[in-house]
Amino acid sequence: MRFKDVFSIIGPAMVGPSSSHTAGAVRIGKAARQLFGSQPELAHVLFYGSFAATYKGHGTDLAIVGGLLDWPTDDPRITRAIDIANESGMQVSFEQGKGLFSHPNTAKIVLSSSALSKQLSIVGTSIGGGNIEIIEINGFSVKLSGLYPSIVIKHHDWPGVVADVTQLLKQRQTNIGHMSVDRKSRSGDALTVMELDVPVTSELILELEQFPAIQSVDVIDLSRNSSLEEETE
Numbered sequence: 001m002r003f004k005d006v007f008s009i010i011g012p013a014m015v016g017p018s019s020s021h022t023a024g025a026v027r028i029g030k031a032a033r034q035l036f037g038s039q040p041e042l043a044h045v046l047f048y049g050s051f052a053a054t055y056k057g058h059g060t061d062l063a064i065v066g067g068l069l070d071w072p073t074d075d076p077r078i079t080r081a082i083d084i085a086n087e088s089g090m091q092v093s094f095e096q097g098k099g100l101f102s103h104p105n106t107a108k109i110v111l112s113s114s115a116l117s118k119q120l121s122i123v124g125t126s127i128g129g130g131n132i133e134i135i136e137i138n139g140f141s142v143k144l145s146g147l148y149p150s151i152v153i154k155h156h157d158w159p160g161v162v163a164d165v166t167q168l169l170k171q172r173q174t175n176i177g178h179m180s181v182d183r184k185s186r187s188g189d190a191l192t193v194m195e196l197d198v199p200v201t202s203e204l205i206l207e208l209e210q211f212p213a214i215q216s217v218d219v220i221d222l223s224r225n226s227s228l229e230e231e232t233e
Helices: 006-010 019-036 050-058 060-068 076-087 161-171 202-209
Strands: 042-049 091-096 105-113 118-128 131-137 140-144 150-156 176-183 189-196 214-220
Touching (some): 060 105, 140 150, 161 176, 161 189
Parallel strands (some): 042 091
Antiparallel strands (some): 150 189, 150 214, 176 189
């Protein structure tokens, strides 16, 4: 990834000590929280590579949990994130993962809620300067930067589904900055991720959910809260 300016290297406003190990980790956790849609009951975090070796010293564990609590990178409560999570009813555990990933700063987050009968698995990497890439969602390979508002669409692998979605976005004059598609098997389940140039509206989500092939539509927008903010005229 090319950095556009010095601030892309230094990172965003944050609780230190490291843009890669703290700010980036917050953003990975926040992306997982937004995809899950609410605070989970259980959160299990596996660290790989450099994350696994230094997560306690660099506060990466605290940063991930701060993101799961939907906090910004500079929230002063991050230093107490695990205690606050426990107090709020979210149980968090950590583990050093086994095996290799393409980037040394990698975390896998598994979230679950028995009350909602819901589970999510997400893998993200912190690539420097507080920037991240989400590379896997529930076993689907994706590429998502978190820099732009994004829609995550789970759907049947039927002909024309992606065309229907892009046509709808064209009608709404919404430009696609990047798109990735993966599927479990031919004619099985598929996942399409689109990074957009404008915020995702609740109206767009409702329109997408009307397509017969689409099973779910979720949003990642790290500049906003987990739930879509109320739109104003």
